[in-house]
Each structure stands twice: as C-alpha cells, then as structure tokens.
Amino acid sequence: MSDWQQYAQSIVFGLIFSFLLAKLFSIIFSFRDQNLRITRANSDEDQSYQILSESGSESVHDEKKSGAEFPRDHNTSDEEEPLVVQGQENTWTSSDTDDDWEGVESTELDEAFSAATAFVAATAADRSSQKVSTDLQLQLYGLYKIATEGPCTTPQPSALKMTARAKWNAWQKLGAMPPEEAMVKYLDIITELYPTWVSGSTSKRKDGNDNERSSKDTRPMGPVFSSLIHEEESDELKLDAIHAFAREGDTKNLLKCVEGGVPVDIKDSEGRTPLHWAVDRGHIEAAELLLSRNADVNLKDNEGQTALHYAAVCERESIAELLVKRNAAKDVKDDDGNYPSDLCESKWPWIQPQVPSLE
Amino acid sequence: MTSLNFILQNIILCLDVDSCGYILSDLPLGLYSAACRRLSSASRCKQSITGLDISDRLSKFLSSQTNLYRLILRGKKLIRGKVDAVDFDSMIRISMANNGSANDDTTNQNSSPSDLLKNEAPIDELSREIQETLSVSQRHKFWETQPVGQFKDLRDSTLPEGPIEPPTPLSEVKQEPYNLPTPYEWVTCDINSEETCLEVYNLLSNNYVEDDENMFRFNYSKEFLRWALHPPGYFKTWHIGVRVKTSKKLVAFITGIPAKIRVNKDIVTMAEVNFLCVHKKLRSKRLAPVMIKEVTRRVHLENIWQAAYTAGVVLPTPITSCQYWHRSLNPKKLIDVGFSRLGPRMTMSRTMKLYKLPDSPLTPGFRKMELRDVPSVTRLLKAYLLQFIVAPDFDEIDVEHWIVPKEGVVDSFVVESQETHEVTDFCSFYSLPSSILGHPNHTNLKAAYSYYNVVTKTPLVQLMNDALIVAKQMDFDVFNALDVMHNEGFLKELKYGPGDGKLHYYLYNYRIKSMLKSSELGLVLL
Known part of the structure; x- marks a missing residue:
C-alpha cells in the first residue's frame, strides 16, 4: 500500500516537473524566435545576435520571478517589421500630406510620448517605486499599442496565456482609437501617476540642446545668427x-x-x-x-x-x-x-x- | 550597409546588457537595457538624494535615452533601404570613441550621484552627434523631390547649366492654396499697414532665428521689414502669413521678393525667399514645408520659376558656403553678453585697446551717400558685380531702394574725389539688431552687416576701416561680414574674427556647373 502511494506520488511530481520544464522551454523558445526576427531586421552579425538572445532569456527569468506587468510587448509582436518604426510612421501618416518633409521630424507629442514610455519602462525596473494597479497597467499597455501600432489586428492568444490574453483584451477593446488620442491619454495617466515626471520633462525642454535641435529641425531656411568663436588671447603671458x-x-x-x-x-x-x-x-x-x-x-x-x-x-x-x-x-x-x-x-x-x- | 550593421552592433555593445530584465522587446534592446542599467545604479543612489531630485534627473536622463531610441530607429529605416547614400565614417568614429567611455562606465558600478550625471554626457552627446550625421541624409528626402541640384549630380559635368525643370504653362499651376491644418488659414500680409507690420514684427522678434545657445534672437525692425519686403516690383501676394482661424493670431510667415540675378552670363528673374518663421508653439505642426510649397506656388503664378535662398544647414545643394566674420566695436559689451569671450591670459583693458578706433573717418571725401549719388553708385556697382559668378543685376531704381541710406535700416557712404567731385568708392551696411535673451543689463545687440562695397581709388582696407569708424560712431556693437566678394581682403587686417555661423546659399530650379568659392559670390541676402 505504501509502495503504491510512493509510486503515485513520484508520478505526480514527475508529471508536474516535466510540464513546468516544457513550459519553461516553450517560453524561452518563443521569446527567442520573436527577438531573432527583430534582430535580423537590424543586423545579421553573430555577436549582437548573441547579446540579444542573452538579454531575452534574462528577461524571461525575470518575468517568471515577478508577476508585475508593464507594457511589454514581446508576446504579441508578430510583424516582420520592427514595431517601433511602424509606430512612428503611423503618427506621421496621420497628419497632412507632407510626410516626406525632412523625413524625421517628430511632433512634440511624439517626443513626450516616447519619453513617457521610456520613463514607464524605467520606473517599472525600479522596484522601490510606487506600485501601479494591474488595471492601470493594462490600460497603459492598450494605449501604448494603439499609439505605436494602431488598432489590434493580431489573433487572440490562447486562454492559457493569462497575461497575454489580458493584454490582448486591453488592446483590442480600444478599437480604432487614433494614435494621437492614445498618446494623449497615455501621457495623462503617466502625469497623474508621476507628477514629477512632468516637471522633469519641462525642465528638460528648457535645456539648450533640445531647443537647438528643434529650431534646426523645423526651420531649415533663412539667415544664421553667428557669434565669435575666436577668443581674445595673448600668448606669452606668465602669471601666478x-x-x-x-x-x-x-x-x-x-x-x-x-x-x-x-x-x-x-x-x-x-x-x-x-x-x-x-x-x-x-x-x-x-x-x-x-x-x-x-x-x-x-x-x-x-x-x-x-x-x-x-x-x-x-x-x-x-x-x-x-x-x-x-x-x-x-x-x-x-x-x-x-x-x-x-x-x-x-x-x-x-x-x-x-x-x-x-x- | 555592412558599416551600418557594424555601427549598430557597436552601439549595442557600448550600451552593454547587464542588469535589468525589464525590456520592451520591440524597442531596441540595447537602449532599454542601458536605460535599466543606469536606473539600477540610479536607484542605488536614491537613498542619498531626495525624491524630487532623482526623478528630475531620471526624466532628464530618459529623454536622452529617447534620443538614442530615435537614432536606432533611423538606423533601422536606413537598413530598410529608404535611404542609400550616407557617410558612415564619422558615425563609426563617434561610436568607437564612445565605446571606451561606456566601458569605463560599466566598471564603475559604485558610481556616486555626481558620477552618474557625468556619465550621462557621452551618451547624450553620442546620440546627438549621430543624429546630426544621420539627419543630413534624412533631410534630403524632401529635397530630392524638388528641382534643386542633387548631391549625386555634383561630379556630373555633362548636365547643362540652367533651369532644371522647364516652366509649366501658367494654366497648369495649382490655382488654389495648399491645404493647411484646419485651425489655420492663409492671409496676405500688407506690411504697409501699421497694424499688420506690428504683428509680423512681434512674430519674428519672438520666434525667429536664434543662436545655438539661445542667447540671441534676431530682432528685425519694422522699418527694416518694410525695406526688405518692398523692393521695386514687389508682389503683395508673396508676403504670406498663417493665422489661427478663431483668434486671428498670426502664427507663421514667409516671404518672397523678386530680384534679377545673373548667373554667369544669364540674367534670371528669381524670387528671394526669406523670413520663414513659425511660432515656437507650433513648430511641431509641420507648417514650414507647406509654407515653402505655398510661396513656391505663388511665385509660379507670377511666371517666375527660380528662387534664391540661404540656410544655416546643408541641404541639396549649396551653390556656395560662406563664413561669418565679426569685428568687435564694443568689446566690453560683447564679452559681457557672451557674444565673444575673453581668454584667461588676456585683459579687458588690452582688448579694449586692441579694438579702439579713431573718432572720425580717415579718407578725405568720405561722406554719407545721397540720392544724387545713385547714378554713379549704380555704375560702380554694376561694373564691380560683373566679376562674380552669381550676383544681382542692379539698375538705378534698385540702387535707389537698396543702397540709398534709410535711417536705422541701411547706411551707405561714398568717397567723393576732392578734385573731380566724382564718386570713386562706396561702402554700405545694414542694421540688424538682436535681442539678448535673459541678460540682466543688456537687452539689445546692435549689429551692422556689411552689404555691398566697391572701391576704385581708395584701398579697400582703408574704406572698410572708415565703415567701422562710422559704425562705431553710430553706436553699433559689432560689425559682421560674410567672406563673399572681396571681403577676405580686409577681414583679418581689420581684426575681424571668425564666427561660428556658416551661411549656405541655394538656388531653386537652377543648376550651376560647379560650386563657387565664397569669393565668387556677389549676392547678399538679408
């Protein structure tokens, strides 16, 4: 009787263990696949390849450790194109007919939005920062996907992938919201969550470099203000x-x-x-x-x-x-x-x- | 393409992947892991600095990450074959240089807050520099669709000089204005109306060209604008404004004026396009391109198919690139406001002595130009300008408008021979002040800009020294000149110093065989 019990116990443990192992492998591999696709769009060099997949598996471990979800999109990215690029283009094509102008001009909204996403990613990394509710995280995720990719067109993930499913739902339910609106809403939420983020970003905007770039980008024609680069100097002076x-x-x-x-x-x-x-x-x-x-x-x-x-x-x-x-x-x-x-x-x-x- | 891969790899290597796993996998990995790594060291510092402080710092640092993100984005675009010809060498150099500092960065894990700030600089710098390099290639996407000289044609000497595209029949020119975003509407600005002129003045004085450090902003006076925009034969419709429909607030401006410009042997009627200004708050609305298209359309409607313009950036393709030079007249003020600097081994008193000028002009017969001098000045100017490859073709009516002195706008002086009472030489300069931004004591920088100068009897250096003397008397702080025409002949000798500004000249829909030296250009645009 005790033999049979022991036997059954070991079978159960064995099954559970092998299931977990299989699950772990499947996650690692699916993640790897997706990353490699992005990598190929970038470069085919072995080294960056290696780094990318390393970091990929690293983040998988991390995912296993903590349940906290922030706009992480690897589960849903299927396109051949790098998503970021596509997202950028969406915002360009949505206004007017002058997309070709200077190619890379971005709106203030774009700038604020990408700064905000970076900020969010970073705050998520910082364990000591305030916790954000899962609902809000999903909402942010949905807005983020709308802003960068537009309406949800990917197939619904399987019900077993709980987080992926929840994210997909968050994205899908926003329907055909325009990317600008999504960006604005995203920024609103972030501003509410982290009021200091706004002050930080405005102080950055006052920064000289930033202004310089924007003025150069937006006004390519006209005269130039020049000032002396030459310093008044005398050579042979020795002083204490x-x-x-x-x-x-x-x-x-x-x-x-x-x-x-x-x-x-x-x-x-x-x-x-x-x-x-x-x-x-x-x-x-x-x-x-x-x-x-x-x-x-x-x-x-x-x-x-x-x-x-x-x-x-x-x-x-x-x-x-x-x-x-x-x-x-x-x-x-x-x-x-x-x-x-x-x-x-x-x-x-x-x-x-x-x-x-x-x- | 291989080199680009190499660069991207380099960038990723520089940034290194070490600590944090919170990675948005469809954003560039290197960038985000770098962000995370920096953040982990930042959070380590967090105990030592206050919460507000750190979040300020974080968002600042993150905006710099945003730049990098854009950079990598552009890299991806390049790979996808949208742009083919880019000069990668400088990018490689930059990324290599940065490699070293980034590695230091990773070894320095116990970085103090101040170290953290210091370490941000290279990445910021890197992204900006590479962005600039890349933006050169990106910019061309618009200009490659325009009838302008293309970089790829530079060495092709078989292309004929002259118009790139033939004029289209007037009936085929688009009759209605280009579409603006819905809240805005086109207006024609009547500069003769005091009210409109004031609006234009306010728009420009608050939003027009600034220096790289945002210390100065051009402050064209109303009289100057009237002068610059109302030459003989000007078209009212070429003074284009954009207003907000609801508030009627003027938010953007661009102008063209007609000019006869000679290129080699051909005299071409062109538009000189200038004063493109978009309100600072609307820089993101991409009004500038549609404004350029609109002014082009209105120029076409007058059956004119060429234009001349300047820019501080390199676009396809400059006919020549000029350098600004500056002669201090009031060195103390220039140093105080940061226009020029005093080296650590130089004294103010010696600098003041160095730039001291006589109280009155030295050339006998040097006097202010008068209306009666117009015929002789025109003769001098016409003959002089013939030696340059690109130069305006002035007649007496033009000279009367452009050269005869106007209080606070343009000043001209002639040398009248004591014996024959003939005008033998003349010099001219226009007055373009700038606002000094955020200085406690000074608000206005008075600058004189060298315009057209012709000598037949007086040495050029002597004449231009007299120009400095009268400019000093008129309380100008600095005398500026481009190295166009024969200006190089007096710049160094009269203690001009090189400026940080380059001005590139362009022709629209006109190809010239080869780029000019700046001294072969006889054209000054305001």
Whole structure:
C-alpha cells in the first residue's frame, strides 16, 4: 500500500516537473524566435545576435520571478517589421500630406510620448517605486499599442496565456482609437501617476540642446545668427595663482594666498599686479580685499598703466571711484602719455587730474 | 550597409546588457537595457538624494535615452533601404570613441550621484552627434523631390547649366492654396499697414532665428521689414502669413521678393525667399514645408520659376558656403553678453585697446551717400558685380531702394574725389539688431552687416576701416561680414574674427556647373 502511494506520488511530481520544464522551454523558445526576427531586421552579425538572445532569456527569468506587468510587448509582436518604426510612421501618416518633409521630424507629442514610455519602462525596473494597479497597467499597455501600432489586428492568444490574453483584451477593446488620442491619454495617466515626471520633462525642454535641435529641425531656411568663436588671447603671458584668483574674483583663495605669504603686489610677466587683474575683470570685492591688505594702488604694468588706467579703459565706474578714494593717482601718465581720464569714454568729474592738463 | 550593421552592433555593445530584465522587446534592446542599467545604479543612489531630485534627473536622463531610441530607429529605416547614400565614417568614429567611455562606465558600478550625471554626457552627446550625421541624409528626402541640384549630380559635368525643370504653362499651376491644418488659414500680409507690420514684427522678434545657445534672437525692425519686403516690383501676394482661424493670431510667415540675378552670363528673374518663421508653439505642426510649397506656388503664378535662398544647414545643394566674420566695436559689451569671450591670459583693458578706433573717418571725401549719388553708385556697382559668378543685376531704381541710406535700416557712404567731385568708392551696411535673451543689463545687440562695397581709388582696407569708424560712431556693437566678394581682403587686417555661423546659399530650379568659392559670390541676402 505504501509502495503504491510512493509510486503515485513520484508520478505526480514527475508529471508536474516535466510540464513546468516544457513550459519553461516553450517560453524561452518563443521569446527567442520573436527577438531573432527583430534582430535580423537590424543586423545579421553573430555577436549582437548573441547579446540579444542573452538579454531575452534574462528577461524571461525575470518575468517568471515577478508577476508585475508593464507594457511589454514581446508576446504579441508578430510583424516582420520592427514595431517601433511602424509606430512612428503611423503618427506621421496621420497628419497632412507632407510626410516626406525632412523625413524625421517628430511632433512634440511624439517626443513626450516616447519619453513617457521610456520613463514607464524605467520606473517599472525600479522596484522601490510606487506600485501601479494591474488595471492601470493594462490600460497603459492598450494605449501604448494603439499609439505605436494602431488598432489590434493580431489573433487572440490562447486562454492559457493569462497575461497575454489580458493584454490582448486591453488592446483590442480600444478599437480604432487614433494614435494621437492614445498618446494623449497615455501621457495623462503617466502625469497623474508621476507628477514629477512632468516637471522633469519641462525642465528638460528648457535645456539648450533640445531647443537647438528643434529650431534646426523645423526651420531649415533663412539667415544664421553667428557669434565669435575666436577668443581674445595673448600668448606669452606668465602669471601666478594669485593673479588667477584675482581675475576670477575668488576672494576666498585670494585671502588664503595673501595670508600664506604671497606678496600682495607680485607682478605677472606683463607687470600686472593682482589688483590690476581684479580691476580688469570688475571684481570690486577682490579689489577691496587686496587694498585692505595694503596692495599698492599706484603700481604700473609694463605699459605704464595703473589700476586706475584699467578701471578707466574698462569703464568700471564703481571700481574707479573706490580706487580714487584709496588715493589712486589721477595725474599719472602711461607710456603713451595718457592720464586715466584720457582713456575713459564717460567723463567722470572725480577722475580728472588736478594738474593743469585741461588748459 | 555592412558599416551600418557594424555601427549598430557597436552601439549595442557600448550600451552593454547587464542588469535589468525589464525590456520592451520591440524597442531596441540595447537602449532599454542601458536605460535599466543606469536606473539600477540610479536607484542605488536614491537613498542619498531626495525624491524630487532623482526623478528630475531620471526624466532628464530618459529623454536622452529617447534620443538614442530615435537614432536606432533611423538606423533601422536606413537598413530598410529608404535611404542609400550616407557617410558612415564619422558615425563609426563617434561610436568607437564612445565605446571606451561606456566601458569605463560599466566598471564603475559604485558610481556616486555626481558620477552618474557625468556619465550621462557621452551618451547624450553620442546620440546627438549621430543624429546630426544621420539627419543630413534624412533631410534630403524632401529635397530630392524638388528641382534643386542633387548631391549625386555634383561630379556630373555633362548636365547643362540652367533651369532644371522647364516652366509649366501658367494654366497648369495649382490655382488654389495648399491645404493647411484646419485651425489655420492663409492671409496676405500688407506690411504697409501699421497694424499688420506690428504683428509680423512681434512674430519674428519672438520666434525667429536664434543662436545655438539661445542667447540671441534676431530682432528685425519694422522699418527694416518694410525695406526688405518692398523692393521695386514687389508682389503683395508673396508676403504670406498663417493665422489661427478663431483668434486671428498670426502664427507663421514667409516671404518672397523678386530680384534679377545673373548667373554667369544669364540674367534670371528669381524670387528671394526669406523670413520663414513659425511660432515656437507650433513648430511641431509641420507648417514650414507647406509654407515653402505655398510661396513656391505663388511665385509660379507670377511666371517666375527660380528662387534664391540661404540656410544655416546643408541641404541639396549649396551653390556656395560662406563664413561669418565679426569685428568687435564694443568689446566690453560683447564679452559681457557672451557674444565673444575673453581668454584667461588676456585683459579687458588690452582688448579694449586692441579694438579702439579713431573718432572720425580717415579718407578725405568720405561722406554719407545721397540720392544724387545713385547714378554713379549704380555704375560702380554694376561694373564691380560683373566679376562674380552669381550676383544681382542692379539698375538705378534698385540702387535707389537698396543702397540709398534709410535711417536705422541701411547706411551707405561714398568717397567723393576732392578734385573731380566724382564718386570713386562706396561702402554700405545694414542694421540688424538682436535681442539678448535673459541678460540682466543688456537687452539689445546692435549689429551692422556689411552689404555691398566697391572701391576704385581708395584701398579697400582703408574704406572698410572708415565703415567701422562710422559704425562705431553710430553706436553699433559689432560689425559682421560674410567672406563673399572681396571681403577676405580686409577681414583679418581689420581684426575681424571668425564666427561660428556658416551661411549656405541655394538656388531653386537652377543648376550651376560647379560650386563657387565664397569669393565668387556677389549676392547678399538679408
């Protein structure tokens, strides 16, 4: 009796095991087949082949592990053409007669939609993200298929394939909804689920690159705005770190340098002090800092110009005022014989030299 | 095709398949697995940064994935034989270059948030670059159907110069306008009407050409538009607008003006097509192509079958490609607003000195052009333009319109000989300001654009230096010039620097034997 029991038990286990094994193989193979078809449309090279099927089986394992379903379409894709391409074309042909124009122009809706699908795929991958109800997932799936492939034309999958059947139903029941409408609805659902996704995408839209592309894509004719690529540069200059800090207005490092014992009036190879550089770039805090550390306000560079000359040439009024308050000489000529006031286009009264130069 | 396979494979290899199994199998696998991989490292970082932060970052990164997805999509299209001739070399180079960085990426599994952001750059870059390469080939699909010079004919010297298609009988030209999407309607814009002109001005000043970084936007003045659109013999019907039917809001614009243009020995009446502008919010509606078709139709209705136009992008096929050059007049402002940059070893004060100009013109007899100068200027200009392969054929009426100074629009100066009182030379430039976008202190960039310059007695460099001086006096910030005509003869010497903008010139329905050098072009389009 116990023998018979044991025997029956092992038969039952054996049957169950072999059924599961067969099921596993069938899933793996059917998945492989579908992927290979897509691969061939792409390339026939062995290597990518291998990678694709590897990743295919990987995702099968994954499917077995978790029941969560997101718009994953491998069970229903039967067409010879890559589906994505077809989906894109659907949206093109649906509007107007200018499909040939530039070939690849896509609407904002297309962009938003493909970004949203990518977002959904990614959020699904992120286990820690909020869970979405199966109903909603199926709804998204249906909309996705409408948007990318149009109305459902594939045969109904067998009742044994529960998830495939549910997906097929979700797709089929939307009937002949236009792809644009499906995209809009899809986006609506995503926006409701993940409000931050919208803010993320709009901030992206403000991004320079994005604008650049869109403006280039949509307006191919007309003039061009050009700006200088050339940088003003002089070659042989040697300067110290403290000059660079003064140039960048980096008061923190500037202070460190001065406190670390770097002479505050050290000159670069053109004879400019850190004060010259700070004034040249208009960094008033840096200039104040240097002056408060006893920088000599009247040192000349190799062309005989003081910081006040620099302030005058560069029309830096507040800095020039500061320098004058700190006793910068207004009556010093540079090597070309110019007073600071001679270099200045604006006529500030307080920079005029006291010497009788006006007569 | 083999090379394309190679590239696609490369792309897939670069992206590597390692972690996540959530793959939409009918989307490109490499792309999605890359997305998943990045996401898994992103979610690892998630503990350390706030929720909002990460989702921002995610969606940003995902849009870059979208680009890649498009790229692969295009690759698939190519394979399906829709496009045959593409230059793949640069693509291979890019994908190879990226291979290295992507591999680094995979080894760096414990990436910190900042690493994550850094790593996004190459993929974004890659997709954009390859997209650009591909888009060159994709663009042609429209232009290959048009009567324009085709790339494949470039080396075929047996093709005759001249019209590509013969004119069709006027009765066969489509009589009714092309269809617009239902919410929109065609209108003819009367620029003489102050109200319409203002609408056009507003549309252009908010939606017309910007630089690549969106820092500047052309801001053609109303007076400029009137000048540019009302040359002698203009057609009102060629100033085409698109309005929203319900609100009557002007949302798109395109224009043509008639011009006699000489190509080698033949003088051809052409349309100069310009000011194609679609409202930013409607860029996705694909109005531009139908607008081009509509303006072409209306040009045909006037029994004109050729056109000249410019573009910043390469289309089939430029007659020549020109480079913009810029001469700083107000270097401090240009540096402040980001039009030009100051190198780390250069001082502002030296830059200011470098671009300093004398207070007044140096050439004796240099004065503003007047109406009475029209005959002599026309004579000078006609003779001068004969040496270029493509140039306008100006008569006195044209010169009176295009060259005689108009306040704030176009300025012209002549050199009158002190002894004979004859006009021996002249120079001209037009005023095209740009809005400076988002700058705290400056809103307007005043730019002068070199127009037509002719010398017979004065050295060209000296005359153009005087042009700079008067432009500086008139408070222009920068003087721009293309390297057309003899302009190369003064650009470097007068401290012009090269710009980042290239301007390509095109003819519609007219084939020329071979591409011109930019110095063989005698035409300036506004």
